Amino acid sequence: MITDAELRALLLDCLRLWERPETVIAEAGGLRVGDCIIRRAQAPLRWVLASAARTRAVPSVVALLSALRSALGVEPGTRART
Amino acid sequence: MIPVSIVTGFLGSGKTTLISRLLRDPRFADTAVIVNEFGDIALDHELIASSDETLVQLATGCLCCAMRSDLATTLLELHRRRAAREISFARVLIETSGLADPAPILHALMTDAAVNERFAIGAVLTLVDALLGEQTLARHPEARRQVAFADRILFSKTDLGPVAGSLREAISALNAIAPTIETSPDPATLFVAGPRLPPDPAAHHGGGIGATTVVRTEPLPAAALTLWLQALAEHCGARLLRLKGLVDLVEMPDQPAVIHAVQHVIAPLDWLERWPSADRRTRIVLIGERIPRHFPARLLDAIISEVVQEMRGR
Numbered sequence: 001m002i003t004d005a006e007l008r009a010l011l012l013d014c015l016r017l018w019e020r021p022e023t024v025i026a027e028a029g030g031l032r033v034g035d036c037i038i039r040r041a042q043a044p045l046r047w048v049l050a051s052a053a054r055t056r057a058v059p060s061v062v063a064l065l066s067a068l069r070s071a072l073g074v075e076p077g078t079r080a081r082t
Numbered sequence: 083m084i085p086v087s088i089v090t091g092f093l094g095s096g097k098t099t100l101i102s103r104l105l106r107d108p109r110f111a112d113t114a115v116i117v118n119e120f121g122d123i124a125l126d127h128e129l130i131a132s133s134d135e136t137l138v139q140l141a142t143g144c145l146c147c148a149m150r151s152d153l154a155t156t157l158l159e160l161h162r163r164r165a166a167r168e169i170s171f172a173r174v175l176i177e178t179s180g181l182a183d184p185a186p187i188l189h190a191l192m193t194d195a196a197v198n199e200r201f202a203i204g205a206v207l208t209l210v211d212a213l214l215g216e217q218t219l220a221r222h223p224e225a226r227r228q229v230a231f232a233d234r235i236l237f238s239k240t241d242l243g244p245v246a247g248s249l250r251e252a253i254s255a256l257n258a259i260a261p262t263i264e265t266s267p268d269p270a271t272l273f274v275a276g277p278r279l280p281p282d283p284a285a286h287h288g289g290g291i292g293a294t295t296v297v298r299t300e301p302l303p304a305a306a307l308t309l310w311l312q313a314l315a316e317h318c319g320a321r322l323l324r325l326k327g328l329v330d331l332v333e334m335p336d337q338p339a340v341i342h343a344v345q346h347v348i349a350p351l352d353w354l355e356r357w358p359s360a361d362r363r364t365r366i367v368l369i370g371e372r373i374p375r376h377f378p379a380r381l382l383d384a385i386i387s388e389v390v391q392e393m394r395g396r
Binding site: 001009016060078081 | 193309311312313314317318319320321345346347349350372373374376377380381383384385388391
């Protein structure tokens with residue numbers, strides 16, 4: 001299982017990739033990114049992303065990154081083409 | 083499958099001279115050449131001594147901008163004529179215009195199903211002028227991308243002077259994995275492509291473009307690899323210039339998977355019959371623009387951890 005420290009490092013990389021000014025702050029309730037809070041969720045889900053606008057539960061870190069990207073107002077990413 | 087290789091390099095770097103020289107070599111005579119020129123008066127095709135039948139000029143625009151479908155059409159027409167025994171060739175070389183970005187050309191080769199059935203991407207050879215290369219790389223982003231996409235880098239005009247150490251450093255910062263060649267090239271090895279590890283597995287960065295390597299000793303679940311490639315495409319997009327590597331998959335323990343991507347376009351997995359050496363680690367090289375150095379590895383580890391957890395039923 002990915003640790004909070006590992007998730008924080010990954011999120012910081014994403015913020016740099018998305019050229020966002022936010023940072024990641026560890027709080028008692030989870031990891032805060034701007035107005036969003038990321039918490040662990042019960043199986044079969046893994047994460048909950050809560051923002052002022054909505055709360056979403058997601059099943060994977062890949063889905064979490066997509067949801068955070070959207071919540072921060074970053075334009076949608078590129079869909080892989082094969 | 084007929085290999086298609088790309089010869090690129092900035093304006094005046096010596097692409098046409100190289101191809102003309104190669105075609106005079108009997109070992110390289112069986113080659114069809116597609117020359118892309120960008121300008122009102124196209125001259126390069128006149129300078130290449132080749133059979134008219136196997137020399138095709140694409141002069142209606144820059145191949146990387148507007149002519150991707152023309153490239154596929156041209157390749158398929160060459161193949162048709164070869165199958166009808168009207169012409170003969172064993173490989174294809176594409177000479178890009180001096181300002182071309184290799185990415186869209188690779189996309190065209192990777193995404194056209196009919197082309198994919200008949201042709202295989204060989205290598206991207208980038209020429210760098212030994213005398214002017216450093217200034218060119220400093221001034222022109224097109225030249226930096228041409229170096230970043232290279233499988234091999236050939237210094238041209240070395241008869242006029244030695245290759246400066248600072249030019250080597252500039253190239254290494256952009257692409258630490260492509261071998262450099264500065265003597266008369268051996269045609270037999272010039273267009274051989276393959277995943278390579280940089281001598282130092284640490285990331286190399288220059289001018290925003292850098293290479294990083296992901297190495298894993300444990301086999302990866304195929305699902306993790308797929309999710310990782312999709313997430314890289316989603317979050318890196320056009321910043322991911324190239325990705326290639328050998329992957330040890332849980333599902334195929336004896337055959338390494340060859341992965342290859344250009345920006346968000348991922349080629350179908352290919353398989354080697356066996357591991358080429360005793361080193362059976364997964365080794366993936368990424369070249370990108372302003373991609374945080376540890377992002378690919380951190381993302382992969384996070385995905386593997388979840389996929390393995392799922393496979394074990396949590």
